[in-house]
Amino acid sequence: MEEIRLKARAKINLTLDVTGKRDNGYHELQMIMQTVGLYDEIVLRKIPENEIRLESNVSWLPADNRNLAWRAAELMRSTYDIKEGVLIQIDKRIPVAAGLAGGSADCAAVLVGMNKLFSLKLPAKKLEELALTMGTDIPYCVRRGTVLAEGVGEVLTNIEPPCPFCYVVLAKLPVSVSTAKVYQSLKWDQVEHHPDTKGMLAAMAEGDVPAMGRLLGNVLETVTIPMYPKIADIKESMLENGAEGALMSGSGPTVFGLFTKQERAKEAAKILRKQFAMRDVFVTQIYHVPHGKKERRTTDGRHKI
Numbered sequence: 001m002e003e004i005r006l007k008a009r010a011k012i013n014l015t016l017d018v019t020g021k022r023d024n025g026y027h028e029l030q031m032i033m034q035t036v037g038l039y040d041e042i043v044l045r046k047i048p049e050n051e052i053r054l055e056s057n058v059s060w061l062p063a064d065n066r067n068l069a070w071r072a073a074e075l076m077r078s079t080y081d082i083k084e085g086v087l088i089q090i091d092k093r094i095p096v097a098a099g100l101a102g103g104s105a106d107c108a109a110v111l112v113g114m115n116k117l118f119s120l121k122l123p124a125k126k127l128e129e130l131a132l133t134m135g136t137d138i139p140y141c142v143r144r145g146t147v148l149a150e151g152v153g154e155v156l157t158n159i160e161p162p163c164p165f166c167y168v169v170l171a172k173l174p175v176s177v178s179t180a181k182v183y184q185s186l187k188w189d190q191v192e193h194h195p196d197t198k199g200m201l202a203a204m205a206e207g208d209v210p211a212m213g214r215l216l217g218n219v220l221e222t223v224t225i226p227m228y229p230k231i232a233d234i235k236e237s238m239l240e241n242g243a244e245g246a247l248m249s250g251s252g253p254t255v256f257g258l259f260t261k262q263e264r265a266k267e268a269a270k271i272l273r274k275q276f277a278m279r280d281v282f283v284t285q286i287y288h289v290p291h292g293k294k295e296r297r298t299t300d301g302r303h304k305i
């Protein structure tokens with residue numbers, strides 16, 4: 001195999017609770033994470049030169065070891081003594097520094113892709129371990145689906161049945177948020193309203209999207225909304241325009257809304273684009289990881305996952 005094509009999908013946090021802080025500054029989390037359809041497309045290709053090259057459609061995205069996808073390829077090459085080089089091409093669609101884990105998803109996809117491209121046959125557990133050395137969100141991005149994440153984000157429990165299918169509108173203000181700064185500014189022991197994680201798990205088990213909408217909660221909103229009050233206005237607008245619930249994802253600034261009807265989601269997206277002069281508004285949906293999905297070859301022999 002010379003080339004592999006991957007979809008690195010974004011995530012949203014249906015609940016995000018902070019329950020403590022460790023001596024090293026990292027926070028103890030309890031969050032329900034969910035993959036959505038929006039993705040970056042990544043192609044990995046073997047090249048004869050003994051190096052990693054990275055190209056993307058975003059001119060200002062670093063193309064060296066500051067890029068998480070580059071780092072993932074380098075980690076696999078050095079750990080498994082791979083002599084061949086790799087070209088990474090990223091067609092970026094997930095907004096950057098948005099609370100959607102776009103960089104983490106690219107990183108995870110490259111780990112999975114390198115494993116296949118070089119026939120390393122590493123189990124998923126090993127890929128999740130390698131992922132954690134590059135970021136706390138990345139093991140989840142290897143696993144994907146509906147997952148309860150605890151610890152600092154790396155203790156993962158699959159939730160069965162997964163989140164019921166619904167449409168998701170993502171709306172990102174044209175500002176970037178630093179995850180590190182948001183955590184640093186959080187007064188976790190002064191947070192008054194914690195999300196009801198158990199209630200959310202019960203609503204999901206019932207397949208009750210309206211109840212899920214009422215139970216969405218993210219304590220990081222206490223930091224990011226005062227920085228960008230328009231986030232609250234976007235949430236309000238989503239609710240006025242038919243969302244069952246709306247919440248900031250991760251450290252923000254992206255707001256997501258859950259919709260049961262595709263038409264209403266499309267209409268709300270149109271209104272949001274106009275009302276807040278936002279370009280980054282997407283209509284997507286809950287993504288379910290297919291069980292036991294096998295690699296598929298495209299007609300030209302490339303692999304798809």
Ligand SMILES: C[C@@](CO)(OP(=O)(O)O)[C@H](O)COP(=O)(O)OP(=O)(O)OC[C@H]1O[C@@H](n2ccc(N)nc2=O)[C@H](O)[C@@H]1O
Pocket residue numbers: 013016025026027028029098099100101104134135136137138151152153179180183184249250251252
């Ligand atoms: C907030 C969340 C929610 O899913 O997502 P994003 O908003 O980034 O998408 C994650 O916890 C983000 O995970 P990730 O983006 O991988 O963070 P990392 O690179 O590991 O850490 C960035 C910085 O966040 C802080 N951090 C991270 C995780 C954690 N449990 N406690 C922390 O305090 C640390 O200061 C760290 O230096």
Ligand SMILES: Nc1ncnc2c1ncn2[C@@H]1O[C@H](COP(=O)(O)OP(=O)(O)O)[C@@H](O)[C@H]1O
Pocket residue numbers: 061066067068069095096097098099100101102103104106107177179250251252
């Ligand atoms: N492949 C990548 N795609 C996006 N951002 C990346 C990538 N590699 C490194 N980064 C850096 O990671 C930071 C966080 O990006 P991202 O994962 O998109 O946001 P978030 O952590 O808010 O979900 C950005 O500042 C960006 O410069």
